[in-house]
Amino acid sequence: MSDITLNPETWVDKYGNYLYNFAMMRVYNSDMAEDLVQDTFYSAFKAKASFMGNSSEKTWLTSILKRKIIDHYRKNARSKEDNLLDNPEHFQTEGILKGHWDDNSLPFDWGVTAEASAVENTELYKVLKNCLAKIPPRMAATFTLKEFEDYSTEEICNELNITPSNLWVMIHRTKVQLRDCIEKNWFKPDQKRYS
Amino acid sequence: MNIFKKLWITYLKATYRTCGEATLLMAKEECAKLSDDERGRLKRHMSRCKYCNAYKHQHELIAKNVDVMKHNIEVDKYLYFLTPEQKERLKNGIKLSE
Numbered sequence: 443m444s445d446i447t448l449n450p451e452t453w454v455d456k457y458g459n460y461l462y463n464f465a466m467m468r469v470y471n472s473d474m475a476e477d478l479v480q481d482t483f484y485s486a487f488k489a490k491a492s493f494m495g496n497s498s499e500k501t502w503l504t505s506i507l508k509r510k511i512i513d514h515y516r517k518n519a520r521s522k523e524d525n526l527l528d529n530p531e532h533f534q535t536e537g538i539l540k541g542h543w544d545d546n547s548l549p550f551d552w553g554v555t556a557e558a559s560a561v562e563n564t565e566l567y568k569v570l571k572n573c574l575a576k577i578p579p580r581m582a583a584t585f586t587l588k589e590f591e592d593y594s595t596e597e598i599c600n601e602l603n604i605t606p607s608n609l610w611v612m613i614h615r616t617k618v619q620l621r622d623c624i625e626k627n628w629f630k631p632d633q634k635r636y637s
Numbered sequence: 638m639n640i641f642k643k644l645w646i647t648y649l650k651a652t653y654r655t656c657g658e659a660t661l662l663m664a665k666e667e668c669a670k671l672s673d674d675e676r677g678r679l680k681r682h683m684s685r686c687k688y689c690n691a692y693k694h695q696h697e698l699i700a701k702n703v704d705v706m707k708h709n710i711e712v713d714k715y716l717y718f719l720t721p722e723q724k725e726r727l728k729n730g731i732k733l734s735e
Binding site: 589 | 646654656657660663664667668669688691692694696698699700702703706707710713715716718719727728730731735
């Protein structure tokens with residue numbers, strides 16, 4: 443056994459906000475995030491005898507939460523809540539311009555550099571946070587595992603039980619939807635600047 | 638849509654595939670190795686299409702902001718905070734586990 447003593451009565455005050463943020467940035471829903479944190483504390487409490495002390499209390503709780511989040515993704519991946527094959531409607535569907543950007547979705551120059559935008563209090567940061575919450579759950583799962591957890595293609599496909607081809611399509615549609623949401627919420631029509 | 642834009646996109650479509658295909662190849666490129674043919678098609682499209690280049694740049698900005706979000710959580714700069722009611726519910730949950 444380890445020298446680290448677990449103190450369940452302090453978990454909420456010490457790690458509550460950390461775990462809640464960790465969950466929120468992965469499921470984008472406050473009720474769900476709270477439930478996942480609650481499940482994490484419950485599972486950790488039940489498994490406290492098996493805590494080996496190889497990691498800190500915080501790391502141990504985080505690893506349990508990560509597992510809970512993956513289970514949540516798997517559950518959603520089996521549901522038909524959002525249709526993978528829905529047309530994102532950002533590209534023209536007929537005529538000589540079929541397959542090209544729709545007039546209402548043409549990407550434009552946002553006029554900021556990556557460095558300048560990556561400041562926590564910029565509008566982009568705030569809008570991105572809100573737009574992530576609007577992505578359908580199955581698509582959000584692929585985006586989050588890839589961008590937040592740095593999972594490989596193989597790991598994501600195994601966790602969500604999808605094929606690599608499905609993964610590319612889901613990531614593609616997530617990205618198209620995300621940028622469209624940001625443009626619609628970040629810019630006014632007269633601010634559009636085409637590069 | 639003006640005539641120049643129509644001609645431009647018709648030219649793109651005939652020679653360099655569509656924007657939908659190009660953006661899909663960009664997503665595929667992040668997950669797997671593109672074939673020589675796919676890489677060539679994407680490269681040709683990107684050399685001509687300002688909209689897909691803007692799209693690519695937008696995602697570089699998004700990726701940078703995602704990195705900031707990840708970093709902020711690790712250094713305890715939170716976006717969200719548990720309300721007193723949520724904390725109370727979580728504490729009660731732990732007590733009930735005992």
